[in-house]
Each structure stands twice: as C-alpha cells, then as structure tokens.
Amino acid sequence: MQVIETLAEGLKREIKVVIPAKDMEQRMNERLADVKDKVRINGFRPGKVPVSHVKKMYGKSIMAELVNEIIRDQPSAILSERGEKSATQPEIVMTEDEKEAEKILSAEADLEFTLSYEIIPAIELKSVDGITVTREVVDVSEEEITEQIEKIAESARTYEAKKGKAADGDRVTMDYLGKVDGEAFDGGKDEDAELVIGSNRFIPGFEEQLVGLKAGDEKVITVNFPADYPAANLAGKEATFDITVKEVAAPAATEINDELATKLGVESVEKLKEIVRGQIESQYGNVTRQKVKRQILDQLDALYKFESPSKLVDAEFENIWRQINTDLAQSGKTFADEDTTEEAAREEYRALAERRVRLGLVLSEIGEKAGIEVTEEEMQRSLFAQLQQFPGQEKQILDFFRNTPGASASLRAPIFEEKVIDKLLAEVSVTDKKVSKEELLADDAEEGDKPAKKAAPKKKAAAKAEDAAEGEEAAPKKKAAPKKKAAEGDAE
Incomplete structure (x- = not known):
C-alpha cells in the first residue's frame, strides 16, 4: 500500500492511497480459501468446491467487502501512523466511474482513494501561574431566607372571605365572559375562576380593574391583547369581559413556623430554613x-x-x-x-x-x-x-x-x-x-x-454560544387571556 501526501497547506491535508491490484487479489484469495470450506453449493460436497468456482460466484462481493473494510479502517490507521488527529471525519473520495469500479472489483485495477481532512494543531500547554480570578461570594441573610420562604408559602396560603372591596393581594372568585367585537371567543369564558390580584396571571390591564369591586358586583372591563399574543385571532385586539364577582377573600397572615413547614412537607421550620438556604446558595x-x-x-x-x-x-x-x-x-x-x-x-x-x-x-x-x-x-x-x-x-x-x-x-x-x-x-x-x-x-x-x-x-444568544449560560431563564410565557387554562387552549 502506498500512502502519498499530496497537500500540506496550513491545517489542510490530502493523502492519496494506492493498493495494487495484486495485493487486493491476494486478500480476496485468502478470503475465498476460508469461504470455500463453508459454502454449500448444489453438486459439490462440503469443502470440495473448487476455489475457481467460488471466485466466479462470490469474488466480486468479497472484493466489495474488502474495499468497504479498507475505506472504513485505513483512514484512522494512516492518521495514527502519521501522528495526526483529524478535526472531523476525513472526506474519502474514490472513483465513481462504473467501468473503473468494475475493474477494481475484478482485481484488474489498483484501488485508489484520497483522504481530505484538517488536522488538530499541536498545542503546547503553557503555565497557568499567571492566571488570576476573582470569585464573588454572597452571604445569604436571614432576611433573604425569610423572603424566599414567604414566596414559597404562597402555594400554601389560605384566604378568608371579606365584605369589603377587593384590594391588591386579595383573591377574587368570579364568572367572566370575554368578547371581541361583541362576539364571545373560544377560551374566554369561565365560572368560579379564582384570581389573586397582582399575580399577573391574566393579560395586562385585567387585574387592575378588579380593584375596588366587592362580592355581588358586576362590571364590564376592557383590555387589549398583546400584539405578540400566541392566539392569532386575539393578538392586538381590544376585548371586553363581563365580570360577576362572587367572593372577595383577603390573604391570611403567613407565619413562618413549624405548622407552615409541615404544610410544605418539611418536618420543622429549622429544616425548612436549611433547605431554602441551600437552594439560594446553590x-x-x-x-x-x-x-x-x-x-x-x-x-x-x-x-x-x-x-x-x-x-x-x-x-x-x-x-x-x-x-x-x-x-x-x-x-x-x-x-x-x-x-x-x-x-x-x-x-x-x-x-x-x-x-x-x-x-x-x-x-x-x-x-x-x-x-x-x-x-x-x-x-x-x-x-x-x-x-x-x-x-x-x-x-x-x-x-x-x-x-x-x-x-x-x-x-x-x-x-x-x-x-x-x-x-x-x-x-x-x-x-x-x-x-x-x-x-x-x-x-x-x-x-x-x-x-x-x-x-x-442578542447578548443572551452570545452567552449561550460561549458557555451554554447555565441558569439562563427562558423567555416568560405569554400572559393568559384571561385565565391560563382557557387561553392556552387557543394558543396551542
């Protein structure tokens, strides 16, 4: 086998590989000798099939196998012998002419192919003694832990019905019917829907118009769907909602104690603080x-x-x-x-x-x-x-x-x-x-x-490109209209 370098320009390399026809024929004959004792051909006893007959029947298919094996195995062997590493899988080019390919399979022509690849450059490692970094460290305060626990406690917060007007932070239970151009739209209706004012669960401008309402009140509010709202039939449209308030409830005071910890599935408030501290530190x-x-x-x-x-x-x-x-x-x-x-x-x-x-x-x-x-x-x-x-x-x-x-x-x-x-x-x-x-x-x-x-x-895209920007938050979900489960039915 001849290995001839035909290009060495920068990191680019091109290698021409030539395997003489006689060498290919020898490999084929060795494979045929092994095969003749295993094949079963009508008219011949096992092991008595003449090699010439086996060659006539299987020679080209065995040669094709040999060519495929060489193409598969030789590139890595050649690179190893040259002490090179290819940056990507080497590109292999061989004849596409049917007559030339036929001659190769018949052992009448040399097998020739070229390898084209780029090498990974030799890198001489340098001392890192001069590298200095500043590691920023934050002390987690008790106030921050308390603040985080209060946010977590929202999931376990209870509400008590009140007679007064709805204020920010209150939970409003209501029926609503949404309309665009006076016509109700799919996903714009719900009954006994619960919404905490200030939670920003509904489209912009909706929650603010609930402030001041009390149980039994009815009101028509007007909002505009965002231009990028996922439901195309609603995006950028003005809509009205017929509101009937059924109950206004104020949030009960949250006490950070063992009872809250138990509600959150933790055995004690100290253990809860320990878990939250660990999460923040992480x-x-x-x-x-x-x-x-x-x-x-x-x-x-x-x-x-x-x-x-x-x-x-x-x-x-x-x-x-x-x-x-x-x-x-x-x-x-x-x-x-x-x-x-x-x-x-x-x-x-x-x-x-x-x-x-x-x-x-x-x-x-x-x-x-x-x-x-x-x-x-x-x-x-x-x-x-x-x-x-x-x-x-x-x-x-x-x-x-x-x-x-x-x-x-x-x-x-x-x-x-x-x-x-x-x-x-x-x-x-x-x-x-x-x-x-x-x-x-x-x-x-x-x-x-x-x-x-x-x-x-986009800076965010650049950060992802650099180091995957661990912790990068996805873009916030579109605001629902007005209740998530209703609007998402339109958007999906």
Whole structure:
C-alpha cells in the first residue's frame, strides 16, 4: 500500500492511497480459501468446491467487502501512523466511474482513494501561574431566607372571605365572559375562576380593574391583547369581559413556623430554613461559577493564539447563527432593530465561533494531558437529568441517544469541560470577594462572550454560544387571556 501526501497547506491535508491490484487479489484469495470450506453449493460436497468456482460466484462481493473494510479502517490507521488527529471525519473520495469500479472489483485495477481532512494543531500547554480570578461570594441573610420562604408559602396560603372591596393581594372568585367585537371567543369564558390580584396571571390591564369591586358586583372591563399574543385571532385586539364577582377573600397572615413547614412537607421550620438556604446558595454558586469560568476562558484566550480547523469553526458558527436567527424570529426583530447589520453580525459571531473552537481544543488538550475521564456513572446521571427535563418523552430521548452516532458526545463534553475547569481552579490564583447579591447578579454585558463591542443581535444568544449560560431563564410565557387554562387552549 502506498500512502502519498499530496497537500500540506496550513491545517489542510490530502493523502492519496494506492493498493495494487495484486495485493487486493491476494486478500480476496485468502478470503475465498476460508469461504470455500463453508459454502454449500448444489453438486459439490462440503469443502470440495473448487476455489475457481467460488471466485466466479462470490469474488466480486468479497472484493466489495474488502474495499468497504479498507475505506472504513485505513483512514484512522494512516492518521495514527502519521501522528495526526483529524478535526472531523476525513472526506474519502474514490472513483465513481462504473467501468473503473468494475475493474477494481475484478482485481484488474489498483484501488485508489484520497483522504481530505484538517488536522488538530499541536498545542503546547503553557503555565497557568499567571492566571488570576476573582470569585464573588454572597452571604445569604436571614432576611433573604425569610423572603424566599414567604414566596414559597404562597402555594400554601389560605384566604378568608371579606365584605369589603377587593384590594391588591386579595383573591377574587368570579364568572367572566370575554368578547371581541361583541362576539364571545373560544377560551374566554369561565365560572368560579379564582384570581389573586397582582399575580399577573391574566393579560395586562385585567387585574387592575378588579380593584375596588366587592362580592355581588358586576362590571364590564376592557383590555387589549398583546400584539405578540400566541392566539392569532386575539393578538392586538381590544376585548371586553363581563365580570360577576362572587367572593372577595383577603390573604391570611403567613407565619413562618413549624405548622407552615409541615404544610410544605418539611418536618420543622429549622429544616425548612436549611433547605431554602441551600437552594439560594446553590443559585448564587452557579452564577459565581459561570463568572469564574468566564475569567479563566478569557485569560486562556489571551494565552493561546493558533489557527483553528475551519470545518469546526464553520459548524460552530452555524449553530450560533441558527440560534441568533431563531431568537430574532421569536422576538419579531431584525438586525436593524439591534443596531447592526447581518454582515456585521456574521463577522462578530464568526469570531465568537473561532474563539469557542480554539478554547475547546485547549481545554481538551489540558484534560487529555491530565488524564481526565468521564465515567459511565457521570454519563448516566447526565442522561437522567435530560430525561427529567422532558417528562413523557423518555423513550424518544433514550432512542435518540442509542441510535444517533455521536449523540453521547453532547452528554460527555460539558462534563469533561467542567472537570477541566475544576482542575484549573485548583491551580490558578483565586481571590474570594464578598459582594451583594445585586453585584453578583448585575449584567456584566457578557464581555467575555462578545468578539466585538456591539452585542448584535442578542447578548443572551452570545452567552449561550460561549458557555451554554447555565441558569439562563427562558423567555416568560405569554400572559393568559384571561385565565391560563382557557387561553392556552387557543394558543396551542
């Protein structure tokens, strides 16, 4: 077998592989000799079939198998011998001419094919002694714990009927009928509906018009559905609602005690506070983690400058660009609305894609040199977390990961990356800094995520592109009209 390098330009490589016809014929004959003792052909006793006859019947199919095996196995063997790693699956090109292919299968012509690929550049790891990060730490106060418990207690809050007028925070029980242009619309009617004024469960302007009403009152209120309301027949329309108030109830005072804890399924108020403190600390810890990680990535970005494989950058850019356009479509905005142009945005996000690929290669090299591995148990935990996010779709998700080549890499990669970050945190200089929760949660404009000063078009998308922006909240759901279960029937 001849292996001839025909291109070595930057990271691009092209290899021509030639296997002489006589070598292919020899491999075929060895396979035929093994097959002749196993095949059953009418007119011949087992093991007595002449090789020439077996060759006539099975020669081309066996040669086709050999060609497929060579195409499958040789590229990785060749790269290994050359000490190279391909950034993506090498592109293999061989003849498409039927006559030439027929000659190859008949062992009358050499088997020739070319491998085209980009190599992963050699990365010389540098000292991280100069990397310094500031880890922002927030002390969770008793007041914050109490405030959070009071929010949680809303689910267990009781209400007591009152004779006075409805005020903010009161629960109103009512019947309503919604109309557009004087005609009732689907999903706009309910009886004995309960609404806490100020909960913002209904469309804007609805709840405020209930203030001052009391049991027995009737009123027609007018509201405007948002222009982006999901039900197209209601979006942007003015609507009226015929309201009949049946009861006004005031919220009972919430006392943070063992009784409340029991209602919430916890044995004591101390245990409840402990759980809530842990939840708050975990939330702040996730934000702190992302900020520290970004500092490390920014400094690694400054340390390592090398050419990245263009195909990896292309694939990363397409992922980012798809997300950008999805965000714009969902928000109904254009690049002009974001004070940029499509051309400028493409340039910026191309730079972001290049940064992501380069840093990914650096982290991979650091992890590989350190012997970092992702265990099967860690993979299973990650898969289980995926299943929890999509209840009812467990089978489809499992089938996807079982049947999709490379799908497991989407589980492994983030685990591996976080373990590399953990390793770096143990080696770099870390200074803790006490900050307020407002300082911790302040929008720092994601400077580490942006390739240029303008965000263009969405900072959130850039953050996702950089490090998946753990904890990033989804866009709030559209306000219901006026009750969620009724309106969602129209919107879905």
